[in-house]
Amino acid sequence: MSTGLLTVSPSPHVHTELTVPQIMRGVVFAMMPAFAFSIYNFGLGAVYVTFLAIIFCIAIEYGIAKFLLHKPASIYDGSAIITGMLLAFNVPSNLPWYLIFIGSAVSIGIGKMSFGGLGNNPFNPALVGRVFLLLSFPVQMTSWPTAGPTWSLDAVTSATPLGILKDGMRGGEPMEKLMGEMPSYSDFFFGLQGGSLGEMSAFALLLGLIYMLYRKIVTWHIPVSMIATVAIMTGIFWLIDPSKYANPLFHVLTGGVMLGAVFMATDYVTSPFTHRGMLIFGFGIGVLTVLIRLFGSYPEGVSFAILIMNAFVPMINRFVKQPRYGEVKSMQ
Amino acid sequence: MNLHHNKTFAIGGVHPEDQKLSAGVPIAPLPLPKTVTIPILQHIGAPAKIVVQRGDAVKTGQIIATHEGFVSSNIHSSVSGRIGIIEEVMDSSGFKHTAISIRVKGDDWEESIDRSETLVEEIKLTPKEIVARIMEAGVVGMGGAAFPSHVKLSVPEGKHVEYLLINGVECEPYLTADHRLMLEKPKEIIVGIKILMKALGVEKAIIGIEDNKSDAVELFQEVLKNEKGITVEALEVHYPQGGEKQLIQALLNREVPSGGLPADVGAIVHNVGTTFAIYEAVQKNKPLIDRVVTVTGKSVKQPSNFLVRIGTPVIDLLIAAGGVPEDTGKIVSGGPMMGKAIADLDVPIAKGTSGILLIPKEESMRAEVYNCVHCGKCIEACPMGLEPYRLLILSKKGNHERAKEEHILDCIECGSCAFVCPSNRPILDYIRLGKTQVRKLKKV
């Protein structure tokens, strides 16, 4: 027989097609529409920030693995690229390079590697980096360039709709007046609004979500429960007093709700296993986001909400389990 | 075709590709080999006791080893000729076990065996006699588990059996032995079912068939038109539908309690090939000496279903299927999800060998392993509702008490978890190791 030595290994001897590198590639592909839109809105600044974040994340992961941990680097699984892109999506497109570096170092170093690398981190690494930057460098992290088709690197800065809202509410202005100053809803949907790189275009993010659902990379449970909770909760408050609270559509389309629902909360490592657990998770994020937006001092609450719910995931996994075969006695 | 979804089990499961390459190939008898090597342990339980010696002349169907205790099985010669060397040889389990080799001369059968093809419908034996006959004939579970059938038919005191379930599911990709048997011998199988119903004293029997074998479903529906008590149910194609516990849940909506037996929920499950062997044993006085084996694989020239004498070396089947393809990387005894890879082509076909699958080199090696990303796909896939990623960690770290608490012994080793894991983690490797360690714990 001229086949050479045969291979022997334990069963199973076949495998599904979906592997980690393929999933990572799929997620990056799903992020492309949002990335394209960010370039349209913010020009080369968006490209610059995103590429820097990716390069820094890869370099830091490689450096830590090789020189600190003396283990082979796992940069080829693509997760560092995704962390870099998501970090970039969560910051203004005019963020200076040294802050991008600090953000990447915190995301990868503290958010991921200190826990043991891929799969071991309890908190979403990109959000860890983003929140660290927000709290340490509030000024640079909250001055966004004006949205609008542009190719230049510099841009005039302006506030986001949520920022305008929070300041206006503090100033006591009525809702109708504030709403009049906002871009239109179609602008919100397609993304002509101020904000961080990736969070503006609900449309582009939805395209990404549809792609990931089709490839079976994510299921509908987290995005739907999170967005529905935000919509319903803000809806209740809006119905109670429309002069104090903005309507649900506004809340869903602005800020980081769409980005958080599609890419941040659905991260495998930091979200629950079971579908029921995912619904609870999404619900919790929605509630916390709305509480921070309506009653907290920050205009945006999605990042904090997701990080807080990440902390609850082990508990959710412990109490919300898959039904076990043989647990329920037969009906004889 | 009906629009509603066919029944299936509720928890977990995966959908590997069907690959039923040999579904349209009728069963062909394989020419007799020059030598057969019959292991004395082809079943769950104690190895059989050898009652022949080197140089003895034997006939086809003559007993050559007797059961050792109750949970054991008689072994018969599958050929006529002379007993050759009796020694330890490599068998499909991956380990060496004692086997009796027989040099084949002619094909002289024991006179008591009825070799005709005529259907014998009348069941003359009493239930006790039926069980005794099945034990004499050495019939074991032919779906692969090889559990002695007479033991399964001896229902423990206090348990009441209501349903006989016939497993015609054949959920493993590539395998078509049961499918062809159902298409070619439906009437014999039905008599076999009646024999089992008589032996168990049940009035209801259900045959479960996956709906990728719609021709078999329709054929049985036709043949059973005037039968009372026996029905056929088409089931959704869903691995591991053929697992005993999953089949019971799908057909009867009852769950076997953890650590319990199907009889606890009033059911007994038999594979359709076993049922046919029981027909032959009871109505034709024929012991278990041959079985249908599928030879298949993407590069196999002629995927086939052969009727093979027990003890035939695997190489004979491969040659009959067009030879061993050049690009063969792995040869599996059984199906791709639960089968055992073999490295030696002289390994004999045993009572539980349902198929030989040849896997090309590019699909033989495992892909790179990544860290667990906690995606939860293994938990979604596990048909027993366990948490495989956790059982891997516990087994690897040696935390066997905790693994036992997490019900590691409930694992049916179907391979769904490892199949679906995007990080290619060797989940089943460690769970199997963990199970053996936990069983050792129990004894201490």
Add this chain to the structure above:
Amino acid sequence: MNSVILYTIISLTAIGIVAAVVIYFVSKKFAVQEDERIGKVEQVLPSTNCGGCGQPGCHAFAKAVVEAGDLSALHCPVGGNAVMKQVAEILGIQAVERDPYIAIVRCSGSFEYRKKTNIYDGESSCKIAATLYSGDTGCAYGCLGMGDCVEVCDFEAMYMDEKTGLPVVIEDKCTACNACVKECPKEILELWPKGKKNQRIYVACLNEEKGSTARKECAVACSGCSKCFEACRYDAITMENNLAHIDFEKCKLCMECVDTCDVHNIITANVTPEKIQAANEQRLKREERTRKKKEEEKLAAAAAKQTSNEPAPQ
């Protein structure tokens, strides 16, 4: 700003001091009372918590020794006789001297001698491969080479030799704690006395197949030829299932059997080749003498028979 920092430092320092004092008193009040000798014994133990003594950890060993009051059944292999002497002194009891042991590898089937018959692609763990099948070579008894033993060694006393594919025990570091022996699914590792002058001798094979089959599987497998068995004057070698085994209780380390093995699979440690050669020559001389003696006896017996056949003188 300055006063804020000052107040912060003062208040945190104060909290720290108060907490330290509280913890100190609590640790004294709630300290676990036990025989103070246990603590003293534990101090001299190696603190590796390897379980080689059979107890779950060094503290448990110290407790067991104090409670037993007698060292006949308890011994720390890592600390050895030196540590046990100290323990005996602390407790004021008789020290029990034991021969130091070491782990030996009873397989010589390196890549050179034992060819691969298939490619193993499962998880790289000997235990897992052993549950799957008899191995990726023809010998079902041989080392699987994936290093479960090396991983489990707490003392870094083992490593896998890349050239041979077999584990190597580092003599100076091995403490005979038994961890590797328990771990190996093929039972290839065994604890053996280190021996006088660190010299020891053992058969490095577990193959129970008949001679020709065994040699086909591995070029240096023990074929059961029994030449070593015949050479041993002290009945220290037994043959069972085509395999030779040396009983270290009976073996006098005379080294005469070593060169009888045609594949040199009787392994010696710290023995010079000259000594082995000398022992071999001694054996050959002895066998020559025995043969000559037998021949002389045969001739004498034949001559005696001759004379008794002649008719008696009248």
